[in-house]
Amino acid sequence: MTPFNNKKNKRKVSYSYLIILMLIVLIVGVIYTGISAILSESRQVRNNYELLRLSESVDDTLMEVNADYSDFMLTGEDIKLEKFNRHKKQLDKLIGKGKQLVTGEGQQAARWSKVAELMTRWEQQVVQPEIAVRQQIEQNDVALAHFETLSSRLVGKAIFDDIRGLLSALHDKFEERSNEKGKALIDLITLSLVNMETGQRGFLLSGTEESLEPFEEGKMRLAIQLERFRSHAASGNVNASDIDALERRIDDWLRKAAIPEIQARRELNNKSVSNEDLTTMLAGGLTQQYIGNVRDLLKEIIIDEELTLNTRKVEEASTDLFIKIAIVLGILVLFMVLMLGFMRTQAFKLVNYRSKLEHLAHYDTLTNLPNRVLLANQLSQSMAQCRRRKQSLAVAFMDLDGFKAINDNHGHKVGDELLVAVSQRMKNSLREGDMLARIGGDEFIAVMVDLSGPHDSEPALQRLLDAAAKPVLIGDDVLNVTTSIGVNFYPEDSSDAEQLMRHADQAMYLAKQAGKNQFYIFDTKKDSAYKALGERIGHIRSALEQEHFVLHYQPQVNMCTGDVIGVEALIRWQHPERGLIPPLEFLPAIESHNLSIKLGEWVISSALAQIKQWHDDGLSFTISVNISAYQLTQSDFPERLALLLHQHADVDSNLLELEILETAALSDITQVSDVMDACHKLGVRFALDDFGTGYSSLTYLRRLPAQQVKIDQSFVRDMLEDPDDLAIIKGVVGLANAFKRDVIAEGVETRAHGKALLALGCEQAQGYGIARPMPAGDIHPWVQTWQQTQSWQS
Structure with a gap:
């Protein structure tokens, strides 16, 4: 290929890429425009x-508001009014x-x-005035009783419905027997009852005596019709029990509902409540009118044609957009085939690489077990x-016993093969659903789930x-190896x-200390005690x-x-909150x-x-300091003591006495x-402190180069009453004198103790x-006072 042709091909390739780029921009623009339109319509x-x-x-x-309002108007209870107000606020918020x-x-x-306006007018013109009237009635006990009689008309309605049911049943019987006269009488009785009920309701609403006339007329006609009906029944066409039941229910209606309600309405006419307000409240007409108008508007909103119209527009726009997108995507696919071939190869390589990285990130490369990352997750x-199932799980931390020796003697390759074999066996020993992970070296962790308790x-x-x-046979x-297992349980340990x-790791080390090849369960109580001890040590530090x-x-x-002759130094903790704390705490x-x-x-x-400060003040005597066994048995204790003495070179070291416990x-x-x-x-x-409390012998006393023996205060305290304690003190004094040791008694509390000790x-x-023990500043005044009294001389 000539250089010219090569340049020409390169130019063609450049033009092709440019065309592809322009088409991609065009496609993206069309898609963006269409998607924007569909999103707008969708919104x-x-x-x-x-x-x-x-x-x-x-x-x-x-x-709900209407029902709450009706309940309040019937009962007058404040809780009903509160419920009405709460639902009314919710309704206003929705509107x-x-x-x-x-x-x-x-x-x-x-x-x-319009809905908002109607609700506002209803509240102002109906609700507020009616509530005020209802509360006025509530304050008048007599008026309240009559109003409640009128408001609870459910009893009268139920009885009246029973009467209509009895009449209907009698009508059906006459029809089965083709008794036209009986059917006619039933129709007349029904008509009279309807006129009575209509007249009664009209009187309750208007309160005028003229409106009660249909009730009185119907009552007279009903009496005549019932008498005729009973005469007709005597001919044998109707059971007397049916007529008796009908008359009883009519009498119940008159006695329990109609007449009491009429009397209550007449009484209310004489009260302070206006007839117009009372009529409005009983009828409930204005409220129902407003509620009905609002519900009509809501129905119009719900069935508004714009909802269907807008939905149809979006569907049409969506169809057009999908057609355009399909055409554009077809063109895009045509020009992207070659590119996809190359990208496909690269994608497979990338997916495979990512899969390997994912596996490396979560699994151990040697044993193919989950690693620490996957284990934690x-x-x-x-x-x-x-927590959801209210069960327990166990975390078992395992370390192979003897693996290091095998790894050192046989090489890392054999050690790796041993790890693979042992890990596979341990994995197979677990249940399905349990997990075994390698967290490094010869350490593994098993997680056992769905346990009802630690014993499971x-x-x-095992x-x-x-x-x-x-x-394990390798070559x-x-x-042979074993494992030490430390076990911890959740939620026992929260x-x-x-x-x-x-x-679990801590428990594993305890299993190794106990002899290896066993499991040790972590003790949360001991751990809490160790933590508390750690906190106390931290506070002391x-x-x-x-x-x-x-x-x-x-x-x-x-x-x-x-x-x-000296003083004993006793440490105290001057706590900023608790005050002076004694050393035993x-x-x-x-x-x-x-x-x-x-x-x-x-x-x-x-x-x-x-010692230096008292020497400068004219006092010179020994200070005894208690030394713990742990400090005394440190290999470098003499060197560290020499360093402290060097830091106080101007102090006579003979004035420092170290007290050690005999034990x-x-x-x-x-x-x-x-x-x-x-x-x-x-x-x-x-000085040998608390002498006599340990299992000492003459050999020990002879070998310990102590200048002084201190008799423990437990013997001194009871020496006057306990012959055994007295004998022990006498023996200690004798031993001290025999071995040319000074002897001092602790716990001398009375002059009698002192005299007895001097006698021994x-x-x-x-x-x-x-x-008593005192601050350093109090020693000098005490010494002067003691030297003046010398009250302990024999």
Whole structure:
């Protein structure tokens, strides 16, 4: 192909693309125009249909308003009036909406305006005046009784209907027997009753005696006709019981309805209610006239020809548009065939690529099990389903025991084959509807649904254990692993999906600690306790950071010489809301926690600073500090203590005494003894606290390099009454003297305690009987007072 021809072909291709582009623009324009037209017509149709439904709603609500108004006029109850007002407001709102929907000044707009006008006139000209009259009657007890008699005419109507039924039945009997005279008498009786009822109704409406004349005349004629009828019946053509029943019902009508209503109407003529208003209320003519006119307008709106006309226009426009769209689409298809061929190939590639990406995003590539993403989604859906069905589900977190050793010894390829085999077995052990997912490494999570309770999961959990424990043959090697399972249940644990899996993970580690190849159920109560403990530790950490802890000091004295030999530092929490909190309320929470080390070092540092301050004030004695067993047994405790002493280099380390519990010292006497020796080299003294409460022996006492033994206050408190406690104290004092240890008694509360201890050879003491723990600022005044009295000298 020559260069010229090549340029010519390129030009043709460019022209073809340009023509295609122009046709596409043309097609899009036609489609846009047609769709805009059909949408405009559709909006008009929707508006007309909405008007149609609104008109029907107005008609229904209008009937409710009419019924509510009639109920109020009959009963006069306020609740009926409230119901009428509520439905009337709803009706006004619907009419207002109808006026808004109608645009322009056409026939429909005029009808809606007329409806609104009629309802306004009815309310002003009829409703308001009649309600006022009805309420006036309600306030007049006598008039009210007569009005209610007239208003409740249902009883008279029911009786009158029964009479008409009896007459009709007698007429049918005479007709069967071809008794023309009997039929004529029945017709005359019926006519008289109708005249009486018409005259009575006319009197009730007008209140004039002239209108009652047809009733009186009919009553006289009725008496004559009944007498003739009874004579005719005597001939045997009619049963006497039928005539008796007819006369009883006529008498009931006169006695229970007609005559009481006439008397009530006459009484009302004498009351304060105007005859014109009363007549209007009883007749209800104006109300029915207005309601009827409004309903006629609504019928005209509903059957308006514009609805059908607009619908027809839209159908015609839609047909034309669909024809145009069909032609244009045909042309478009003709020019797009070649393009679609190429696009089809690309689309298949894109769909296949997206499908692979979707699978990679939700499934594990090795085991083809759902991954963490799909697991989280399915677990959330299963939790919602459990809430609806009021059932439980189990989340089982599994970690293979011994897999790491196999992976390290046999290689990753063998490890992968083992994972595939074990995962397939575990999946097959689950029920249909349950789910197994791999979340990484040798960790799996199973979700078991439709459980009536936690116990329902135990068979499935055992199957999972058995499936994982079966030997797997890979090549020439037979490999064995087991699994540890942590189980959590929803809604027993009401956490979210992520927290449910985290709690199951925690339970799995407990299963491993318990010996592996078993399942362990997460304990929500223990977890709540751990959370509460965590919160308490957090509050204590915040208090330490914000310097809310303070030290109080309890003096220690020599009861024989009266000298103050030292003080014991006792920690307190100065809580901003709860006030001063004693140590037993917060120290147990941080026992065996790293925070206890920080708090213990703060106590030592504060005690060293206080020694310096008192020394500057002319006081010099030992401060005893309690050290927890957890802090004492830290391998670097001597080094950390040396650092604290270095930070307070101007303090004599011999004035610092560390108190350790006897029971703590006995936990590892060798290590504790080595730590104490290292601290002795720093110049720090030790005291063995609460001596006598542990299972001590002479060997332990001999090996622990403590300078002082403290007798526990539980023995001192009851020594005056309990010979056993007295004997224990005597023994402790003897042991201390034998091993050349100082001895001090805690819990000395009275002078009698002090004298008894002096008699046993124990000269040093502390307790409430000497002084209660006090802030550092109160020690100096107390020392001066104590030195003046020396009340404990023997």
